Amino acid sequence: MRFEFTTAGRIVFGSGTLQEIGGLSREFGKHALVVTGRETRRAEPLLERLAQAGQRATLFAVPGEPTVALVEAGTAQAREAGADFVISFGGGSAIDAGKAIAALLANPGGVLDYLEVIGRGQPLANAPVPFVAIPTTAGTGAEATRNAVLASPEHRVKASLRSPLMLPRLALVDPELALNLPPAITAATGLDALTQLIEPFVSIRANPMTDAVCREGLRRAARSLRTACSEGGNLAAREDMALASLFSGMALANAGLGAVHGLAAPIGGGFDAPHGAVCAVLLPHVMAANLAALRERAPLSTALDRYDELARALTGHPAALAEEGLEWIRKLVADLKIPKLSSYGIGLEDVPELVAKAAQSSSMKGNPVALTAEELSQLLATAL
Secondary structure, three states: OOOOOOOOOOEEEOOOHHHHHHHHHHHHOOEEEEEEOOOHHHHHHHHHHHHHOOOEEEEEEOOOOOEHHHHHHHHHHHHHHOOOEEEEEEOHHHHHHHHHHHHHHOOOOOHHHHEOOOOOOOOOOOOOOOEEEEEOOOOOOHHHOOEEEEEEOOOOEEEEEEOHHHOOOEEEEOHHHHOOOOHHHHHHHHHHHHHHHHHHHHOOOOOHHHHHHHHHHHHHHHHHHHHHHHOOOOHHHHHHHHHHHHHHHHHHHHHOOOHHHHHHHHHHHHOOOOHHHHHHHHHHHHHHHHHHHHHHHOOOOHHHHHHHHHHHHHHOOOOOOHHHHHHHHHHHHHHOOOOOHHHHOOOHHHHHHHHHHHOOOHHHHHOOOOOOHHHHHHHHHHHO
8 A cells, every 4th residue: 555645734724713824924924915816805804914913915816717817917916016925815716826826936937837738737846935825615625735727718728737836835724714605605615625525535546544534524514515505604514614625625635536527627617617516516417427337337346335435424324325325416416506507608519529628637537437428428418
């Protein structure tokens, strides 16, 4: 048995921990580029604590999912301001943008020199400037991953800037920051976290450490996702989902993902479709396709046992089998009113291109069984 497990350099988890950021970040520098989502005012408590610690801050807003051009602009702004470290305060988009900016600040060239698939894919020569991730949603787990997913509208695809050096120096996870998150965003991001616990658990790259965090994360997400959506102020549910999201990032960074994320990348690159919602609507269809393919082509695969165990974790029934877990996911997606893919303007005519682009995604390498183009096309069609 051989495996590796890497994660953020330091993780601070707990309600109210944002208050500690001044002391925690003092070692990283004197001037932070603070990367936020669209609503920069949400970062005011962070800015106040940085000022109290004697640190300067320059704001950079990420209004949507990050693009190559936006990261180039953020890097230029950070250089002009003289920022010597980066803090991301927001959802996965803000964290991925900040992670990429921190990498580019310490390395020559531009994004396309290092981006996978559509870029040159060169390794980073230097470690990024210190990067701090403070998630305000519970979904992407980006505070514990080593890549930044960026969209390239001209290529109609998303690709990763990836390096072990890109793991955050500090991940500060304060569940209180998600208390005011609307139900629809809570649902989409929560289902993204759930997907990122399921895919590494059944991945061909799973290992005992990722299994441990997946099992604990699944237990917490299964009991608290619905509550977090219906009772946004329920701190216990928010804590469970924040921890499930953190664990999902740890798991995917070390065991990879699967066909849900393999398909989500070209969909997000080609259409104005939020990543979490796309993963959510694809999840039951990919699970069904995987189960059918495994039973047909690999009936002795241990992945089938994993799906049975997954069903027990989700349903709480000690004798549950894979189909019951699949039905639990289907009902959850329906109850949380996750939109169909067609609501983003995706039609049957788009399926062949999406399948072809998905085949290039690194996420596909972790899927427990190799799905054919026909199987991928069929599941996409059913998700419309």
